[in-house]
Amino acid sequence: MSSYSYLQMYQINPKDIKRYPLEWNKIFGNSNKLIVEIGFGGGEFLVSLAKENNNYNYIGIETSLTSCHKIKKKLFQNNLNNIQIILEDAKFAIRELFSDNSINKVIVNFPCPWPKSKHAKNRLFDEKFIDTLSSVLEEVDGKVILTTDVFWYASDVKEKFLNNGCFEVKNISEVNQLPFKTRYEKKWENEGRKKYLLIAQKRCKKTIKRLLEGDFDLPHQKIKKVDFDKLQSLVGFKKSCKNKTIVIKDIYTKLDGSEYLVKVFSEDEGYIQSYFVNVSKMKEGWLIKLDDIAKAYRTPAVKEAVNIIAKEIEN
Numbered sequence: 001m002s003s004y005s006y007l008q009m010y011q012i013n014p015k016d017i018k019r020y021p022l023e024w025n026k027i028f029g030n031s032n033k034l035i036v037e038i039g040f041g042g043g044e045f046l047v048s049l050a051k052e053n054n055n056y057n058y059i060g061i062e063t064s065l066t067s068c069h070k071i072k073k074k075l076f077q078n079n080l081n082n083i084q085i086i087l088e089d090a091k092f093a094i095r096e097l098f099s100d101n102s103i104n105k106v107i108v109n110f111p112c113p114w115p116k117s118k119h120a121k122n123r124l125f126d127e128k129f130i131d132t133l134s135s136v137l138e139e140v141d142g143k144v145i146l147t148t149d150v151f152w153y154a155s156d157v158k159e160k161f162l163n164n165g166c167f168e169v170k171n172i173s174e175v176n177q178l179p180f181k182t183r184y185e186k187k188w189e190n191e192g193r194k195k196y197l198l199i200a201q202k203r204c205k206k207t208i209k210r211l212l213e214g215d216f217d218l219p220h221q222k223i224k225k226v227d228f229d230k231l232q233s234l235v236g237f238k239k240s241c242k243n244k245t246i247v248i249k250d251i252y253t254k255l256d257g258s259e260y261l262v263k264v265f266s267e268d269e270g271y272i273q274s275y276f277v278n279v280s281k282m283k284e285g286w287l288i289k290l291d292d293i294a295k296a297y298r299t300p301a302v303k304e305a306v307n308i309i310a311k312e313i314e315n
C-alpha cells in the first residue's frame, strides 16, 4: 500500500491534498491502467475482478459507508493492494479526482434508476456526468460499461451518451450473467428480471472545467474588529449566486468569547458540504478561516463562505 496519507483506504482528507486531480500512478506505485466501479455495493464484482487480473489498478466509489466497511474487510481477507476505495458521490469524485484521459473503464452495475420524474435528479447518468466521462476516460479505448435490469433506463442513458457527441454507443444487448455475480444481480434474477448491457466508447478529445482548480491554501480572512450582534444574527443567513449556495445554520461560542464556530452548509453545482468556519481572536484583530477539523474540499463555495462571514461581521 502506498504511503499517501490522504487516502486511508476510503476517507480522503482534503486538508492533506496539495494538488488535484490525484496522481493515481503514485498512489498505486505503478502505471497500470485504471478501472473504476461506481456503486460497488457489497464489493463482490470489484474484488473478484481485482483478484482475477492484477494488471490493472481498481478504484471503487461509493456513497454508502456500510459498503465501504464491507469491502474493506474483503480487501484485507484477500490481501489485495490493487484496489483503492473512495467514500464519495461519484459525480464529484470522477470530475475532481481524475485527470483527463486517465480512466480505462468505468463500470456501473445495477444503479438505481430513480423511476419517478421528481427523483430524476438523483440518477447517476445525467448530461453533466456524461460530459465529465468524456474528459476523464482514455481517448479511443476508454469505455463505460453499464448493466441494468431496467430497459428504459439503458435507453435513456444511451440517448444521453449519443447526445453528448463524444461517444460511440453499441446497441443495448440482453446478457445472461455478469462475469461475477453481484448482490443486486441475484436479487433481480430471483424476481425473473432480464439484464441489459450498454457500452459507450469514447471517441474524442475533451477537457472540462473542474471545481478544484487553482489555489488550495486554507481559506482565511483577517479583520480588525467583530460586530458581535451581526455575528449572532448570521444564523439563518442564505445566499445563492453563480452555482453556489451558502447557508449558515448555527453559531457556537467558546465561554471566554475568544473563539466562535460558525456551522455552514454550502453547495457548488449540486455538491453539498457541511463544515465549521472558525472566528478567533488574535493578538491584533480576528482571523476567520475554515476550521482545522473541517474535512471540506476547498471549493469556490467554501472560499465564498469564509469571505462572506468576514464581510458580514466586520465592525
Ligand SMILES: C[S@@+](CC[C@H](N)C(=O)[O-])C[C@H]1O[C@@H](n2cnc3c(N)ncnc32)[C@H](O)[C@@H]1O
Binding pocket: 038, 039, 040, 041, 042, 061, 062, 063, 064, 067, 088, 089, 090, 091, 108, 109, 110, 111, 112, 124, 182, 183, 184, 185
Ligand atoms: C442498487 S445498488 C447496486 C450495488 C451493486 N452494484 C450490485 O450490483 O449489487 C446501487 C449502489 O450505488 C451506490 N450509489 C448511488 N449513487 C451513487 C453515487 N452518486 N456515487 C457512488 N455510489 C452511488 C449506492 O450506495 C448503492 O450501493
